[in-house]
Amino acid sequence: MITSSTVFEQWATAHQQRAEQALASTLPSADTQPERLHAAMRYAVLGGGKRVRALLSYAAAELVGAPASSADAAAVAVELIHAFSLVHDDMPCMDDDDLRRGKPSCHKQFGDATALLVGDALQALAFQCIADTHAPQALKQVQILAQATGSRGMCGGQDIDLHSTGKRLSRDALETMHQYKTGALIRAAALLGAYAAGQTEEKHLTLLNQYSQNMGLAFQVVDDILDATADTHTLGKTAGKDALQEKSTYVSLLGIDEAKALVTTLYEQTLQSLAGFDQQADSLRGIARFICERPF
């Protein structure tokens, strides 16, 4: 018997591979000058990661009836922005993390200066790959992605995080920080995929806004739970860092049990919001389950 879970797993694997191939062909080859920088960019992006943001772009394209090929640029762009943020976030002046996706992080492998340039160049490439499509909706996609990346999005969230370490945040303040830091790019991943179809209906945009707000939050709560409960080998990155750095997290704020209950509530709310949509929303349902059921 093929369960809906198996169907989703097959879809996810196929679309992870699709994103990986699109990323590999978008990134300049390692024999294009400057060779060392291009090798470092490929190292930082390829061969790892769950590609949740790319999957969201493809699933949102499905929701609006657009083919996966029309969402390739969106999937690549959001993964490039995510990879750039990981490279910079791991640097000694930020989180100072030696391990990423089970390998030495980019600055450990190539040095701090190259890692800085890798992040900068990946960001530029994200915008370039959208512009290179020449699609009518590409400018709208650039606008959404730039807003989600900059000071009122991901970078802003990282700055709030920097200045919150060692402080006890209120739940509202924690939620605001994560809406900027993680939520903005997750929302952008969904919207960019939906815009792959060109014009997009209001009901789809409303759904995707609500979906990505819930899933952005769930993603972060699960991350906090895993940081507190899983080991470094399972995570592929250093575990237990939040407590060590005295960061406010959903676990420190709510405790493990209440944090898990929050994930369940967010998952149920999300399924409800998808109830009015048929199988065009199946991949969104699968991603929600995948986010909310990561091993714990």
Add this chain to the structure above:
Amino acid sequence: MITSSTVFEQWATAHQQRAEQALASTLPSADTQPERLHAAMRYAVLGGGKRVRALLSYAAAELVGAPASSADAAAVAVELIHAFSLVHDDMPCMDDDDLRRGKPSCHKQFGDATALLVGDALQALAFQCIADTHAPQALKQVQILAQATGSRGMCGGQDIDLHSTGKRLSRDALETMHQYKTGALIRAAALLGAYAAGQTEEKHLTLLNQYSQNMGLAFQVVDDILDATADTHTLGKTAGKDALQEKSTYVSLLGIDEAKALVTTLYEQTLQSLAGFDQQADSLRGIARFICERPF
């Protein structure tokens, strides 16, 4: 008597102010959350710099008969990219420079982590401000700017520079490095201004490509001469660093006199290429003189 030099100075002052105002209104205010990051972004961008790249965008718009208002987004975007590159370039893992535009550099004032995020957020804002115009040519502008910024442009040139320190480069290799590192963004500044008019004639694009290739090179040769001959106070940044860091420069390669002769040759070639154009090219002529006659 009003000389052409005075007319250009008035034009340059007016358009520097125009760029400054456009930058000030594009950057989020320092009381927008996250306040500290926005204050640092404004610190890094406003109140300094010759705004050569913004002037090039305005001058290129004049060449094609477009009003200055249509080139504001281009001028802002290229200055934001330039400012982001200076912030990252000054960081300890890169050039480690404490002084920029006569003030403490961004990481000295706000710390390394914030400086990293300032650069990242300024890059995103550059693409956002172009996309926010909703102009038909904006996607083309995003494409040109992204290419000029990334690994096959400015970031690539910085990486080549990193790995060339202490080596003696050939003149060809030095020119390639600077075409990436400085030339690409100078060319983008001119082309973005020309595209402000929408469709652009081939003869204008050809002229601006040639102009920016010569001026990008001249700009770098003059920079090398000034680094070797001017003092830190005059430069507003640390002088004499090239020799200290054993960098290949046009001065180390050609000597001061031949480097100055090269600037003169590039200036004359540029005037010749502009000969077929009437007063619509006067601002381009003025910028060429300004670049080639910086005090030495």
